[in-house]
Amino acid sequence: MHRRRLRSAIVALGAIAGVLLPAVVAAPPAAAAPAGTKKVIANLFEWNWTSVASECQSTLGPKGYGWVQVSPPQEHVRRSEWWVSYQPVSYRIESRKGTRAQFTSMVDTCHAAGVKVIVDAVVNHMSGQDTPGTGWAGSSFSHYDYPGTYQSQDFHYCGRPGNEISNYGDRWEVQNCELVNLADLKTESEYVRSRLAAYLNDLLSLGVDGFRMDASKHMPAADIAAIKAKLSRSAYIVQEVIYGAGEPITPNEYTGNGDVHEFRYGKDLARVFRSERLAYLRNFGEGWGHLPSSVSAVFVDNHDTQRDFGGVLTYNDRGIYALANAFMLAWPYGSPTVMSSYTFGNRDQGPPQDSSGRTLNTTCYSGWECEHRWPVIANMVGFRNATEGAGVANWYDNGYQHIAFSRTGKGYLTVNDEDFAITGRSYYTGLPAGRYCDVIHGTYSNGTCSGPVITVDANGWFAATVPAHDAIAIHVGARLS
Known part of the structure; x- marks a missing residue:
């Protein structure tokens, strides 16, 4: 069985190049929710x-x-x-x-x-x-x-x-x-x-x-x-x-x-x-x-x-x-x-x-x-x-504890629950090119980000290192440019 140590607290992350190939996954049906545009x-x-x-x-x-x-x-x-x-x-x-x-x-x-x-x-x-x-x-x-x-x-x-x-x-x-x-x-x-x-x-x-x-x-x-x-x-x-x-x-x-x-x-x-x-x-x-x-x-x-x-x-x-x-x-x-x-x-x-x-x-x-x-x-x-309302696309996993997926055209999440950092990787997001606040580690407010900024290139990719037991999340509502 794949075993892990006790999880560390979420930490900051850096950036380095590499490639993760995307896969398409059928989106789950639209989420249930109380009425209104904000569901949580x-x-x-x-x-x-x-x-x-x-x-x-x-x-x-x-x-x-x-x-x-x-x-x-x-x-x-x-x-x-x-x-x-x-x-x-x-x-x-x-x-x-x-x-x-x-x-x-x-x-x-x-x-x-x-x-x-x-x-x-x-x-x-x-x-x-x-x-x-x-x-x-x-x-x-x-x-x-x-x-x-x-x-x-x-x-x-x-x-x-x-x-x-x-x-x-x-x-x-x-x-x-x-x-x-x-x-x-x-x-x-x-x-x-x-x-x-x-x-x-x-x-x-x-x-x-x-x-x-x-x-x-x-x-x-x-x-x-x-x-x-x-x-x-x-x-x-x-x-x-x-x-x-x-x-x-x-x-x-x-x-x-x-x-x-x-x-x-x-x-x-x-x-x-x-x-x-x-x-x-x-x-x-x-x-x-x-x-x-x-x-x-x-x-x-x-x-x-x-x-x-x-x-x-x-x-x-x-x-x-x-x-x-x-x-x-x-x-x-x-x-x-x-x-x-x-x-x-x-x-x-x-x-x-x-x-x-x-x-x-x-x-x-x-x-x-x-x-x-x-x-x-x-x-x-x-x-x-x-x-809200966007399906799942660009699913990736390494077979174990590292996953990533897009909410089509709206957001992207990658989670690394391995006991080691994932380095030398790039991620395909399908998002518009631009600079995005990583909302796992920073707060977006009035066009600024208190944490790391992720740059998505013209083809929808970004490069980053994801530390052990950590994640990166970006979305169009926290886009800097």
Whole structure:
């Protein structure tokens, strides 16, 4: 097996001559995406509303992110862990991340910065707390009683031990029993559907543009369709349906409602970067049995896979993580989401918070990782925007860890994940002649580049050295001349 050392951080690069012969590869189908010309989503996991608003102005808008995904905004149980946001006790828009007024202001501010807002919507269940309690905003509740919202008849009681899912090979059990003790809503009920739609419509009235439907696998696709039909206006929908080999519930069932998260993508990409060959990525996506590109939402990692499902790259992988995100943003399969994390030492650890449990304002690199700001990742958002709609051409690989490809007439990426530099090479880009900012190592702004400049000659070629575990990316939106 081709083995590599631990990856170094991305470093600067030089230039030297040589030849890499291009090959033509069939382009993947057009990427799925929320509406709009800017497709990339930033998942600001557990950020408070004041910080999200500020980030839309300072970073997301200027860097070209089209959407921001925010964590569940409804009232939740009072605890410190990250998962309290996924334990609703009412649909009041008040949580440890902020008030309804702050949420509304955040949406307006993001819109003014050209960024649309996706809410992580918890619609499959309520809390998992067995003892009665009081929620963040003061609402009283018990496990199966949420005064003014739901009563005992609005939940499933499946008759299995502990009312829990134990067999993922049983469709009925997965969609009628409880996921880790979370009170499972009877989403086939007209009342429950209407109540959920009222919550989503309230968010739409505040300007929200779309929803990530949490735990969609635990609801029949028809139930989600019925809730969607009650929305007051159109909204982008992406559904969390985790693929399980041999399981009866499959992600394909949900594509009629909207996009679906392709969980295999991050695992497959991590395996390739860690222990296989980048050359295998030549047909990555549908060629690997993934969902059709037009309905697939992809990510290197998300808040769950970082903690629970294993086998993915995360911020802890540093340079290799940046390279994997660069590939995701350059490769035209699915609709990409960039994760933005806080640092955690155990799987349950919540975000930075004060003594009352209120989420602190985000200060990047002080308890928050802010991967969406890493220069390689942030600059590749511009690459994605500039190459939108262009197919793949001029594929090259050395059979192992060095790959290169064009986004026809719009951009070019080469990645070297070997343990040694690739020297004495030239690359055919198919781009117009000119000087381009290498956005892996520099930021393009107002006709200038803070890093290396790549010169493409009149025939569409450039010469460069690519250091070990590094890359070069150029695109027409970062052309100097």
